[in-house]
Amino acid sequence: MFTDKTITCKDCGAEFVFTANEQEFFAEKGFTNEPQRCQSCRKARKANSRGGNNSRGNASPRPMFDAICAECGKACKVPFEPRDGRPVYCRDCF
Numbered sequence: 001m002f003t004d005k006t007i008t009c010k011d012c013g014a015e016f017v018f019t020a021n022e023q024e025f026f027a028e029k030g031f032t033n034e035p036q037r038c039q040s041c042r043k044a045r046k047a048n049s050r051g052g053n054n055s056r057g058n059a060s061p062r063p064m065f066d067a068i069c070a071e072c073g074k075a076c077k078v079p080f081e082p083r084d085g086r087p088v089y090c091r092d093c094f
Contacts, residue, residue, distance in 0.1 A: 002027075009038040011045075069093050 002020035009016060016038040026034075037045065064077040070087035082088045 005034070007034060007036075009041055010036045011041040012038065014038050 002023040004020055005018045005023070006015050007018050008014070018034055022035075035042070062079050064079055065081050067076055067078050067082045067088040068074070069076055069090035071089055071093035074090050074092075076088075076090035078088055
C-alpha cells in the first residue's frame with residue numbers, strides 16, 4: 001500500500017527517504033502531512049524549541065529567582081519572578 005518516497009528537506013535542502021514503514025506509522029497516528037524536514041533538522045529544531053543550543057551555538061539558560069516556599073518555609077529557586085501576595089511552592093511541596 002505504501003512505497004518509499006524521496007522528499008527534499010525544507011531547511012537544509014538535503015533529500016531523505018520517507019519510508020513505507022514511516023508512512024504507515026503516520027497513517028496509524030492520524031497524521032495527514034508528510035514530514036518536511038530530514039531527521040537531523042527535526043532533531044535540531046526539537047532541541048532548539050526545548051531550550052537547547054540556539055542558532056549561534058551557545059545556550060541561554062532560563063533566569064531563576066529566589067523564593068521561600070509558602071508550605072514548608074525552605075528557600076528555593078523558581079523560573080518566574082515571585083509577586084507579593086501570591087504563594088510560591090518548592091518542588092517537593094508543589
